[in-house]
Amino acid sequence: MKLLRADLTALGNLLTHRAGRRVLAGAFVGLALLGMLAWWFAQAIFEHPALLAELRRRSGGEEVHGLLGYGLMACPMVATWLGLAQAQRQLFEAPELLLWRLVPGPSWRGPVQVLVRAGFVTACWAGALAGPFVVAILQQRAAPWWAYGLLPVAIVGATTPLLAVFLAVQIVLMRFFAGRWMRLCSAVVGALASVGFSTWLLLSLLTAPHQRARDVEAIASSPQQLPWTVDVGAELLAAAARGELATQALTALCGWLLATFFAFRLVARLHAGALERHLASEPPLLRTKRRWPEALAAVMRKKELAQLLQQPGAIIGFLVFAVLVFALCKQRVLVAGILTNPYLPAEVAQTAALLALWFIAVLLVLYAHMGRLALWDGAQWSLYMSAPAAPFALLRGKLTAVFLFLLWPLLLVGAAGVGIYEVEPGVLPVFGGIAIGGTFAALGVLAAVGTAPLLMRPDTNGQIQPGGRAFFAALGLVLGFELVVAPAMFGWLFLVDHAQRREDGLPAALAQRWTPWVVAAALLYGAVVLALGCLLGRRNYRRLLTPV
Amino acid sequence: MDAPAIATDKLGRDFSGKWAVRDLELAVQPGEIYGFLGQNGAGKTTTLRMLAGLLKPSAGTLRIAGLTHTGNGRALKQVLGFVPDTPPLYDYLTGRQYVALVASLWHVGRQERDERGDALLERLGLGEHADELCKGYSHGTRKKVHIAAVLATAPRVLLLDEPSSGLDPTSVRALKDLLLAESARGTTILLSTHGLELAEQICHRVGILAGGRIATEGTVAELRQRHGDRSLEDVFLQTTGTPHG
Numbered sequence: 001m002k003l004l005r006a007d008l009t010a011l012g013n014l015l016t017h018r019a020g021r022r023v024l025a026g027a028f029v030g031l032a033l034l035g036m037l038a039w040w041f042a043q044a045i046f047e048h049p050a051l052l053a054e055l056r057r058r059s060g061g062e063e064v065h066g067l068l069g070y071g072l073m074a075c076p077m078v079a080t081w082l083g084l085a086q087a088q089r090q091l092f093e094a095p096e097l098l099l100w101r102l103v104p105g106p107s108w109r110g111p112v113q114v115l116v117r118a119g120f121v122t123a124c125w126a127g128a129l130a131g132p133f134v135v136a137i138l139q140q141r142a143a144p145w146w147a148y149g150l151l152p153v154a155i156v157g158a159t160t161p162l163l164a165v166f167l168a169v170q171i172v173l174m175r176f177f178a179g180r181w182m183r184l185c186s187a188v189v190g191a192l193a194s195v196g197f198s199t200w201l202l203l204s205l206l207t208a209p210h211q212r213a214r215d216v217e218a219i220a221s222s223p224q225q226l227p228w229t230v231d232v233g234a235e236l237l238a239a240a241a242r243g244e245l246a247t248q249a250l251t252a253l254c255g256w257l258l259a260t261f262f263a264f265r266l267v268a269r270l271h272a273g274a275l276e277r278h279l280a281s282e283p284p285l286l287r288t289k290r291r292w293p294e295a296l297a298a299v300m301r302k303k304e305l306a307q308l309l310q311q312p313g314a315i316i317g318f319l320v321f322a323v324l325v326f327a328l329c330k331q332r333v334l335v336a337g338i339l340t341n342p343y344l345p346a347e348v349a350q351t352a353a354l355l356a357l358w359f360i361a362v363l364l365v366l367y368a369h370m371g372r373l374a375l376w377d378g379a380q381w382s383l384y385m386s387a388p389a390a391p392f393a394l395l396r397g398k399l400t401a402v403f404l405f406l407l408w409p410l411l412l413v414g415a416a417g418v419g420i421y422e423v424e425p426g427v428l429p430v431f432g433g434i435a436i437g438g439t440f441a442a443l444g445v446l447a448a449v450g451t452a453p454l455l456m457r458p459d460t461n462g463q464i465q466p467g468g469r470a471f472f473a474a475l476g477l478v479l480g481f482e483l484v485v486a487p488a489m490f491g492w493l494f495l496v497d498h499a500q501r502r503e504d505g506l507p508a509a510l511a512q513r514w515t516p517w518v519v520a521a522a523l524l525y526g527a528v529v530l531a532l533g534c535l536l537g538r539r540n541y542r543r544l545l546t547p548v
Numbered sequence: 549m550d551a552p553a554i555a556t557d558k559l560g561r562d563f564s565g566k567w568a569v570r571d572l573e574l575a576v577q578p579g580e581i582y583g584f585l586g587q588n589g590a591g592k593t594t595t596l597r598m599l600a601g602l603l604k605p606s607a608g609t610l611r612i613a614g615l616t617h618t619g620n621g622r623a624l625k626q627v628l629g630f631v632p633d634t635p636p637l638y639d640y641l642t643g644r645q646y647v648a649l650v651a652s653l654w655h656v657g658r659q660e661r662d663e664r665g666d667a668l669l670e671r672l673g674l675g676e677h678a679d680e681l682c683k684g685y686s687h688g689t690r691k692k693v694h695i696a697a698v699l700a701t702a703p704r705v706l707l708l709d710e711p712s713s714g715l716d717p718t719s720v721r722a723l724k725d726l727l728l729a730e731s732a733r734g735t736t737i738l739l740s741t742h743g744l745e746l747a748e749q750i751c752h753r754v755g756i757l758a759g760g761r762i763a764t765e766g767t768v769a770e771l772r773q774r775h776g777d778r779s780l781e782d783v784f785l786q787t788t789g790t791p792h793g
Contacts, residue, residue, distance in 0.1 A: 002649065002652050002653055003653075005649075006638060006641060006645075006649045009641060009645055009649075010638050010639075010640035010641050011640070013640045013641060013642065013645075013681060014640055017640075017681050019681060019683060019684065020640055020681065095634075095636050095637070095639075096636050096638060097636070098602065098632060098636040099636040099650070099653075101601070101602055102600060102601070102602070102625060102628070102630055103625065103653045103654070104621075104622045104623070104624075104625035104626040104653075104654060104655070105622065105625075105653065106622075107621070273604075276602075276603060276604060280563055280564070
């Protein structure tokens with residue numbers, strides 16, 4: 001209880017201290033946005049009585065149970081993601097672990113606290129993703145007030161047991177098989193879980209409404225296919241929506257939670273040994289012994305590349321990102337309509353589709369790359385400040401490295417275009433040319449936003465700790481990137497409109513004649529944005545490296 | 549003579565075939581302050597972590613206050629305090645809350661905990677920072693908060709890893725006074741340090757570790773005498789085999 005009280009006090013302190021409020025605000029805004037999307041989606045379903053009638057017919061009158069089950073399906077997804085990708089750090093690297101091990105108490109107490117913490121975070125995420133949807137259904141069914149009180153029970157019931165299983169498996173594996181390969185496997189599994197969750201979230205957000213309605217229909221019309229913990233939660237809430245308390249479901253859920261706790265307690269006894277072995281095992285590293293260049297910008301570029309290439313975990317992240325991009329291409333996210341546009345020649349439609357996918361792919365990695373400019377170098381910042389080096393040389397080195405990293409989404413989308421869409425041979429050079437122009441533009445935005453003193457100013461301890469500013473930095477980056485690609489979007493809308501006005505659509509010959517000009521314009525435009533971004537970045541970087 | 553408060557017998561620990569500590573024989577008497585000296589990587593931290601029960605020995609045995617870690621885990625932890633080089637503070641607790649938490653975990657009653665905690669925080673010069681979040685503390689302040697927290701549990705055996713690193717001279721002075729007072733109350737103290745001055749001033753005996761073994765030990769006066777009345781620094785360099793020795 002003392003550890004629990006300490007965590008609750010720490011949580012309370014977040015509200016009463018400025019730094020804590022910044023952390024809370026950052027977390028809350030993200031979750032609130034997700035919650036709003038879930039709420040709107042539920043409202044959209046209720047606006048289609050035909051869909052509800054179809055669900056009722058196909059589920060034999062059990063459509064509420066099915067809909068609640070659909071809503072709660074977010075719970076196991078979140079538990080899998082956090083259990084595999086995030087909780088690992090808590091299990092083996094949380095700073096408080098040392099204290100918990102020294103405490104004269106039972107050896108399972110520390111790991112159980114990790115489960116409690118991870119369970120809380122999972123419940124928050126699952127609550128944001130599933131809560132508004134479920135609440136909307138309960139509201140629509142005029143459920144009694146106490147029905148809403150059962151929602152946390154259903155969410156915890158659908159997340160905690162699964163989370164406990166993932167944590168327990170990691171403890172056992174680390175206890176008996178710790179080593180370099182085990183660490184590598186953990187990194188791979190963690191990265192896969194992260195990408196799997198991001199893909200699921202993206203597909204949920206970006207899938208066309210009619211496609212999503214089909215998913216709802218599939219789950220809601222056959223609720224027996226739901227995972228057991230989700231099904232029991234849905235049953236509990238469905239009964240509550242009718243004004244009944246399903247005691248059997250509630251007992252089953254509580255019993256399952258208790259069993260989880262006691263089973264986890266048993267496994268938790270292995271944690272001390274697992275932690276010791278984890279700390280003793282060496283992290284996977286690839287080292288290169290090639291000599292470094294002399295020019296400062298080249299050294300900085302090499303440093304950024306080495307930081308990536310010498311960490312198998314980071315390389316795995318790149319590979320896993322490839323899986324995500326291929327999944328997006330396969331699902332034809334955003335591009336199904338473009339590819340089947342009857343007014344456009346196939347080459348034009350395919351180029352536009354690849355560019356749309358490239359845009360999404362770049363958007364996914366842009367924030368991570370922005371960190372390379374200043375944010376992730378917090379620990380080294382004092383070194384840069386004290387070095388007699390030209391600020392722009394440092395920035396240029398980093399920007400060239402990021403440019404190389406940004407070629408990865410371009411290559412992936414191009415490969416997916418050949419492999420999945422079987423694009424025409426002439427499409428790839430055109431796509432490549434325009435996308436390189438776009439990459440220049442993206443780099444320009446990165447240079448301007450990723451160095452903005454307002455967002456990236458080092459704290460008094462000389463380090464850059466963004467706190468709540470990270471959210472605004474991300475927002476600024478996304479908005480900035482969307483703004484600079486807006487001319488391309490308007491150009492595209494104009495082209496589609498123009499093609500639709502012509503009876504026979506856009507002639508292929510006309511498109512071919514204009515293609516070199518479009519590529520040249522994209523490259524020129526990208527170069528101009530990059531130059532402007534670099535000018536701003538140069539000024540910003542100088543200010544960032546000046547003591548305040 | 550009383551039974552040693554800390555005793556090891558051929559204690560050893562290997563990491564992937566490399567012995568960090570080997571055949572370590574150590575006996576620290578109740579109330580004694582024993583200083584561990586040694587180069588980086590000599591095995592000081594590994595030894596302290598084994599004594600604290602954070603690392604299992606690969607060979608040999610150890611006893612703290614007559615207890616071993618096997619079977620007496622909780623009883624042993626109750627009498628033991630450990631200050632690592634990187635203190636395990638909760639970022640979003642205040643210093644005062646952290647001291648209260650640690651003391652509670654060691655089953656110290658509320659009144660005693662608060663009185664002792666406040667007095668220690670004051671003594672270490674943390675009074676005005678005690679209600680700020682630990683997240684904003686400097687390394688030295690974090691260390692002082694953890695030292696105050698551990699001392700609030702009134703340990704019978706205290707292990708400290710580099711306690712003075714990152715502390716300002718005033719704090720080092722306060723720390724020395726605190727440790728001497730604890731020792732006078734009967735607390736056994738084993739500390740590792742690179743500060744030869746600290747060792748000379750407060751340690752009843754020092755042991756110099758080299759290659760995972762105690763190369764030499766005794767009072768500072770004994771060590772100097774054995775090496776022809778040379779300074780402790782010279783004794784250290786000679787014992788660890790560094791060129792300047």
